[in-house]
Amino acid sequence: MAYISEKRELTPEIKQLVLSAPEIAQKVKPGQFVIVRCGEKGERIPLTVVEQDEEKGTLSIILQEVGNSTKKLGSLEKGEEITDIAGPLGNPSEVRNFGTVVCIGGGVGTAMVYPVAKALKGAGNRLVSIVGAKNRQLLILEEQMRKISDRLLVTTDDGSCGTHGFVTDALEKLIADGLNIDRVVAVGPVAMMSAVCRITEKQDIQTIVSLNPIMVDGTGMCGACRVTVAGETKFACIDGPEFDGHQVDFEELLRRQRMYLEEEKIALEKQNSE
Amino acid sequence: MTKDSGIPAAREPMSKQDTKLRVKNFDEVALGYSAHQAIKEASRCLQCEEPFCISGCPVNVDIPGFIELITEGDFEKAFYKIRETNGLPAICGRVCPQESQCEKLCVLGKRKEPVAIGRLERFVADYVLKKGTIKADDVAESNGQKVAIVGSGPAGLTTAWDLAKMGYKVTIFEGFHKPGGVLVYGIPEFRLPKAIVQQEIDSISRLGIQMKTNMVIGKVNTVDELLQNGFNAVFIGSGAGLPRFMHIPGENLNGVYSANEYLTRTNLMKAYLFPEYDTPIKSGPRVAVIGGGNVAMDSARTALRLGAEKVFNIYRRSRTEMPARVEEIENAQEEGIEFIFLSTPVRIIGDEEGWVKTIECVQMELGKPDRSGRRRPLPLLRSEYTIEVDTVIVAIGTDVNPIIPSTTTGLNRNQRGYIIASEATGQTSKQGVFAGGDIVTGSATVISAMGAGRKAALAIHKYLSDQRRKGR
Numbered sequence: 001m002a003y004i005s006e007k008r009e010l011t012p013e014i015k016q017l018v019l020s021a022p023e024i025a026q027k028v029k030p031g032q033f034v035i036v037r038c039g040e041k042g043e044r045i046p047l048t049v050v051e052q053d054e055e056k057g058t059l060s061i062i063l064q065e066v067g068n069s070t071k072k073l074g075s076l077e078k079g080e081e082i083t084d085i086a087g088p089l090g091n092p093s094e095v096r097n098f099g100t101v102v103c104i105g106g107g108v109g110t111a112m113v114y115p116v117a118k119a120l121k122g123a124g125n126r127l128v129s130i131v132g133a134k135n136r137q138l139l140i141l142e143e144q145m146r147k148i149s150d151r152l153l154v155t156t157d158d159g160s161c162g163t164h165g166f167v168t169d170a171l172e173k174l175i176a177d178g179l180n181i182d183r184v185v186a187v188g189p190v191a192m193m194s195a196v197c198r199i200t201e202k203q204d205i206q207t208i209v210s211l212n213p214i215m216v217d218g219t220g221m222c223g224a225c226r227v228t229v230a231g232e233t234k235f236a237c238i239d240g241p242e243f244d245g246h247q248v249d250f251e252e253l254l255r256r257q258r259m260y261l262e263e264e265k266i267a268l269e270k271q272n273s274e
Numbered sequence: 275m276t277k278d279s280g281i282p283a284a285r286e287p288m289s290k291q292d293t294k295l296r297v298k299n300f301d302e303v304a305l306g307y308s309a310h311q312a313i314k315e316a317s318r319c320l321q322c323e324e325p326f327c328i329s330g331c332p333v334n335v336d337i338p339g340f341i342e343l344i345t346e347g348d349f350e351k352a353f354y355k356i357r358e359t360n361g362l363p364a365i366c367g368r369v370c371p372q373e374s375q376c377e378k379l380c381v382l383g384k385r386k387e388p389v390a391i392g393r394l395e396r397f398v399a400d401y402v403l404k405k406g407t408i409k410a411d412d413v414a415e416s417n418g419q420k421v422a423i424v425g426s427g428p429a430g431l432t433t434a435w436d437l438a439k440m441g442y443k444v445t446i447f448e449g450f451h452k453p454g455g456v457l458v459y460g461i462p463e464f465r466l467p468k469a470i471v472q473q474e475i476d477s478i479s480r481l482g483i484q485m486k487t488n489m490v491i492g493k494v495n496t497v498d499e500l501l502q503n504g505f506n507a508v509f510i511g512s513g514a515g516l517p518r519f520m521h522i523p524g525e526n527l528n529g530v531y532s533a534n535e536y537l538t539r540t541n542l543m544k545a546y547l548f549p550e551y552d553t554p555i556k557s558g559p560r561v562a563v564i565g566g567g568n569v570a571m572d573s574a575r576t577a578l579r580l581g582a583e584k585v586f587n588i589y590r591r592s593r594t595e596m597p598a599r600v601e602e603i604e605n606a607q608e609e610g611i612e613f614i615f616l617s618t619p620v621r622i623i624g625d626e627e628g629w630v631k632t633i634e635c636v637q638m639e640l641g642k643p644d645r646s647g648r649r650r651p652l653p654l655l656r657s658e659y660t661i662e663v664d665t666v667i668v669a670i671g672t673d674v675n676p677i678i679p680s681t682t683t684g685l686n687r688n689q690r691g692y693i694i695a696s697e698a699t700g701q702t703s704k705q706g707v708f709a710g711g712d713i714v715t716g717s718a719t720v721i722s723a724m725g726a727g728r729k730a731a732l733a734i735h736k737y738l739s740d741q742r743r744k745g746r
Contacts, residue, residue: 023494037451043543043552044451069552084451086488216543216553219449219490220675221459222535223517226526233519233526238677252526255628259528263554270549 002036002085005058007078010140014064014108015074016050017082022057024049024087030115031093031210031242034061035218037084038072045069046215046237048112049088050141062111062140068267089218090241093208097124099182102174103149104130104167104196106188110141112210113187114148120185121148128174128181129153132167132188136160168195181205186245190257194250201246209245211236213256228252277320283386286315288393290605297578297609300463300546304368309349312397316344318382319389326379327391332725333360333432337376337391344394353402354409356395361435362428362474362724364403365457367396368466370721371599403470408477414441419738422447422505424491424678427455428720429511429711431478432727433734438481440735445505447489452542453479455513457720459542460534462572464579465602468541492677497685501706506741507734509700510693510709511727514717515675519668520564524622529556529630533565533573533669540576558664559583562633564619565669566596567717571603573667574611585611586661590618590638590651616640616651620658622666632660671717678713692716700730701737708734 006018024034028049035044045063052059065074076082093116101120105113110131121127129149133139134157142161146152153170154162163170167188175181184207186196193209200207213225213236220238227236228249234240289305290296296303307315319341327337335356343352356363372378372392380388402408421437423430426448434444452458457471479485491497491512500508517532519525536555539545543553557580563573566589577585587606589596592615596603607613616638623632637657640649674691686694686703693702693709700708710726712718 023489027494041544041551072552084488086449086451086490086494088493089490216535216538217450219493219677220516221514222538223519223532224535226519228526233521235516238516238675252628255528256526259556260554263548263556267549267552267554 002082011137016062018058018060021085025052025057025059028088029092030119032088032090034087036082043069050111064108067264068271095119095123100126101183102128102181104186106132106192109188114141118148130167130170190254197245207245208242210241281318285387285390286311293608303464307397315390316341327376330376330379332721335360349398349401353398361478363395364399364470367392403473417441419506422500422508425511426453427513429723429727432724433509433731434483435478436731438483445484447491448487449490451487459538492681497682507706511711512678512713514672514712516673518671522621527624527630528628530666533569536667560663561585561665562663563587563667568598570669571598571606573669587611588614588617595648633663634660699733
């Protein structure tokens with residue numbers, strides 16, 4: 001059980017929950033995730049840990065309500081409890097002084113990039129960040145990212161905030177302006193991560209992506225989260241979730257993420273009818 | 275006249291759910307004995323003065339003892355006779371491979387069918403569970419020492435139960451949200467009802483054992499930290515590991531599952547009740563299951579119950595070499611699973627959208643015996659053929675899960691990565707750390723894991739008793 005000590009509505013669809021989970025809060029490092037489950041009939045959902053407070057024994061997660069399970073989770077209020085939380089899972093991000101790093105967050109992916117960016121800044125890197133979303137309403141953690149970054153670029157697909165365009169446009173501009181980039185960390189929709197990697201590959205800039213395939217146990221037991229990296233099958237839960245973006249088979253990842261689209265619809269219809 | 279004259283040659287049959295009905299539901303297939311049947315079968319026991327059957331049982335149940343009590347009609351006493359050494363009789367009565375253990379050594383079995391020990395064990399366990407009154411076990415006075423058990427499967431549960439009875443304060447750490455390990459995520463409801471698993475776990479946990487779920491040891495706490503934080507000893511029974519794949523083209527297509535995933539979605543997450551339960555599963559009308567063990571049989575039979583019209587079981591050797599229990603192979607056959615022997619997949623072909631469409635196999639022939647003693651399968655040139663399927667389930671075993679071995683200092687592992695532990699004691703290379711079950715042996719049986727748990731509990735008791743003495 002994890003008690004919800006705080007709830008923030010970042011956008012109508014994106015919620016931030018602060019949970020009491022002292023044992024996990026002591027241990028979790030940037031780049032790791034937890035698995036939560038709501039109710040005895042709930043499914044196991046992997047979610048990024050955005051921040052933690054070791055003293056208070058809390059950690060915060062951000063979720064976008066896209067399907068039945070995330071809607072259920074998002075409907076929980078302060079003071080209520082989440083049935084199960086397990087973690088921290090996955091490997092921590094590699095944090096050291098690389099020089100200049102560009103951290104890119106797309107949509108709710110910014111929730112994963114933020115703790116990594118913060119740690120990279122803390123390790124002495126020059127931090128340039130790009131956050132993007134479809135529109136102003138879906139943009140999250142802009143202020144937090146601004147605070148930790150030496151420079152922040154904001155893009156929206158419709159131009160309602162920051163520059164009109166994609167995060168990749170901003171990245172290309174940084175490169176064109178002659179910024180010497182030592183490492184890129186990109187987390188967001190598969191199409192975005194894939195597009196970022198296409199750009200950085202040409203420039204030979206090492207690029208780390210955090211993958212979010214479908215998972216069940218999150219401890220290596222089921223293999224649902226297998227991804228192809230450098231031609232080899234890896235399990236995102238124990239080998240990742242971060243991988244060398246230039247080696248990832250994004251097409252396969254996208255296809256596997258869509259495995260249960262039909263069932264997702266059925267579940268949503270059922271939820272709406274209740 | 276021999277001792278067994280007059281004893282029926284055949285064992286008392288156990289009724290099963292009708293084949294046509296059972297493939298449409300997840301209810302238990304084997305229905306168990308009636309009291310009358312149990313007494314009749316128990317009367318077949320020769321009550322050998324020197325019973326061999328007991329030595330075939332990894333937890334040394336007093337088999338003639340409990341069977342004699344059944345013949346007397348004292349089913350409760352028979353139950354407690356078993357429970358002297360086995361905390362999970364309703365589970366063992368269902369899933370133990372008795373035919374290769376106790377029943378294999380049954381003296382009657384030399385000339386006739388051996389006594390149906392497993393069915394009798396199941397009968398008395400169900401009899402008492404139905405009445406719902408399992409007496410609490412006797413517990414020694416607390417000695418104040420704490421033991422951490424990693425994993426709540428058969429190995430962990432047995433170790434915990436034994437140590438709790440000896441007066442230790444036991445905490446079980448389970449990674450999943452529900453205790454039971456393979457009994458809950460792996461073995462299907464139709465073979466081992468989850469309500470029964472829960473009842474037996476409850477009966478063990480009543481001895482003051484603390485059950486902490488959602489605790490992935492190696493992540494939230496390491497084994498080293500458990501020892502630093504007040505546990506005097508640790509038992510690792512974390513179980514089977516990463517599902518093995520065939521490493522053939524198309525294995526990551528949509529519709530290809532590891533048996534672990536397929537069974538976990540169905541059993542632990544109850545995907546067969548989707549959308550009442552949130553977790554979905556995609557199981558098509560034509561399913562291929564790869565492998566010849568119990569997990570393959572469980573997967574194939576699960577596929578039928580999830581609505582498959584045709585299920586193929588593809589195995590690279592012949593029926594004789596199948597590691598699955600004969601009973602399970604027979605059940606699968608009755609239910610209409612089509613066995614394809616001496617075949618192995620070489621690639622899986624997908625449609626334009628990346629879903630499984632066809633599986634291509636090659637025929638095999640058996641060569642000379644390999645290290646396992648079974649004849650090695652070799653591919654026949656140009657014997658490729660294809661089968662149209664929508665779902666492929668890979669049930670060819672597991673490799674070790676690295677989470678605990680890689681985060682524990684001073685823990686020696688073998689070449690395959692499994693923890694090295696003494697077979698007699700479970701002692702590892704690290705002081706105070708013991709291990710048993712699949713994390714030591716690789717995939718094996720429920721009862722062998724329980725046997726390892728039993729030995730480890732005794733060894734932990736000895737280790738900690740010595741420590742207490744030294745401490746004085």
